[in-house]
Amino acid sequence: MASQPETLSDQPLRFSIPARDARGRLVRLDSVLNEILSAHAYPPLVEKTLAEALVLTALLGTSLKDQGSQLTLQVQTEKGAIRLLACDYKDGALRGYAQFDAATVASLPHDSTLFGIFGTGYLAITFDRAKPASEGGGRYQGIVPLEGSCLSEASQNYFVQSEQIPTFIRAAVDHVDGRCVAGGILAQHLPEGEEGRERLHVRLDHPEWEHVEILAFTVLPEELADPELPLEEIVWRLFHEEDEVRVEQANKLTKGCRCDPAHIRDVIAKFPAEDRAEMADEAGDIVVDCEFCSRRFPVSLASFNN
Structure with missing residues (x-):
């Protein structure tokens, strides 16, 4: 099989649909993901879960605009198979790791639910914006119960409960030619005039948002995790009937570790x-x-x- 074109992965894509007051991001991780995973000999279930978490971290982190800002995603439980999962994004650099109980993980099926993997726990998402608080920066953290069938659903619940932003998130993890490939999509409804967390009138049942959400829901897991499928093609497949869809490539992701x-x-x-x-x-x-x-x-x- 021909080697994967380097431009198809590890480079997030931003998109917006002005007429629908919607914006979003797509990301597919390949080389960066495998470099991060190679630092530990993770069992398949832990590898899959961490890969999904890294996709989510990249999707959320690429919303940060100011140099030096950081996004941290953390899941922590007391008695789960995975006790701690921590990922962060800063200036295009992505990193993450998981602490787990090997015996408990070995006893679980590969398709375990979120509760089966973590038990009762919480999801914490922290935005550390480089600007001072007086300029819309500073630190903001949201903590929600770990609910849903997967981390993507838990992250989606975070935006609905903690941020009150109508949000759609999906992620997929697969193995291609012996390497782990993971991808995801995030779409959000931001009524005209909104900026950051200064929201005006957010409605989860807004007709424009319902239209975008229905289209986004048709994305297939195999599309998100296909290293040969350009992210622009996914946007076209989902939203080609819209009058205008704007796309913009974000900076290429790298493996980041700040241990000096x-x-x-x-x-x-x-x-x-x-x-x-x-x-x-x-x-x-x-x-x-x-x-x-x-x-x-x-x-x-x-x-x-x-």
Whole structure:
């Protein structure tokens, strides 16, 4: 099979339908996704769940306009097969990891529901906007119960409950030629005059939104996760009867991990000397593990005496 054209994946696509007061984004993850997943030997069920979460993080993160802004998606439970799932997006860089109980995961079927995987838990989505709060920036976090059949539905519920924005979200995960491929779509209704979270008159039953939602609902999972199908083609298939549909490519996604040896050392240096001594192992190193990239960073205790 011919190698995948690099431009078809890892580059989100924005679209808008002005006459319907709707906008949205599409994303398909391939090379970036497999680079992130390769840091850990995840069981198939965990891999699939994390892949979906990374798609959702990319869909939400690409809404951020200001350099330095960050989107974080986190799922946490107490007794689930997956105890913690954390992903974030910043300036086009995507990262994520999952903590899980291997024995519990092994006992679950591959098509387990959201409740089967996580049990009772919550979904937290945090927007850290680089602008100060006085200019519409600052930090905003929404937390909702983990409800629905999958993470996509839980994220959709987040926008309805926490943001009061009519929203449609779907994601799909598949394997192609031995690699994991995942894609997703997000569509939202934003009545004319809205900007960010300063909403005017949002109606979940608005006729323009119902029209867009019905069309978006026809997207197929195999379309979202097909590495050979351009995202522009999906937009055309869904909305080609509209008078005007605008599309714009966002910046290409990269695998991001902000674990920097110099930064780690600077953080450790802020601790009192006696605390650093307690952190050190028998070899005299303070070892810091990065959950995202699965790397270990040893910092010599003796280096703080220089």
